[in-house]
Amino acid sequence: MSTTSRPSVLFVCVHNAGRSQMAAAYLAHLGGGAVEVRSAGSAPADQVNPAAVAAMAEEGIDLSAEVPKVLTTQAVQDSDVVVTMGCGDACPYFPGKRYEDWVLDDPAGQGIDAVRPIRDEIRGRVETLLRELGVRPVTQGP
Template identity: 70%
Template sequence: MNAMTDSKPSVLFVCVHNAGRSQMAAGWLRHLAGDQVLVRSAGSAPTEQINPVAVEAMREVGIDITGNIPTLLDHDTAYASDVIVTMGCGDACPVFPGKRYEDWKLDDPAGQGIESVRPIRDEIRTRVAQLVDELAPGR
């Protein structure tokens, strides 16, 4: 028997522009958890496109995030998520009662070259892998 989709844990990654860190984190979670976890990302003030250096950094590890579009954070998406991971948005990220929050302190890849974005990408992978171990053990 397959588990119903409603039983999947859901994670929302939030940063201000939804163009770098949150998009890389969503890419990693989809890659590492497959269909075991529902993945969302959003921004409090999204830009028009994903940071091309973030796209390139993820391409280097075989993950394509080019189809992702920065999305405005809305209350419905937040309420529908089990875990909300914020990344450097401070007070710009609203708090929703009853949700599990993690705040990941990560450098912003905006305006950075690929050499600076690679370590951010790798740190995000480490944190996402830990999250997968908690949410989908034995996947």
């Protein structure tokens, strides 16, 4: 059980190198610190997808220092909302948690032109999630 009054969200995909990294970065950025953010992968990659890093840089969000993290049971237990993105049955299930499965194209092996629409869809879903959590999204600068 979380000791903070902030809601916590865990984004999970297989490699924790693209979709879940972009979603976590958007939630941290747009949530303005009002939400505790985690991301992990069931089989983490060696590095974050360079096209995802480049696509997020266009939004003014720096992912270059992020590294894929392994999914742990503790991370799921510590989160109020678990958003899965194509990790299938690898995600542990705990009663009482809110689970969402976001069906998104996988940016792995894609160029930035293919990653931009995925990024934009993730942003929209993160904004919706923030509203559902009762957090007003922080508006980005010019």
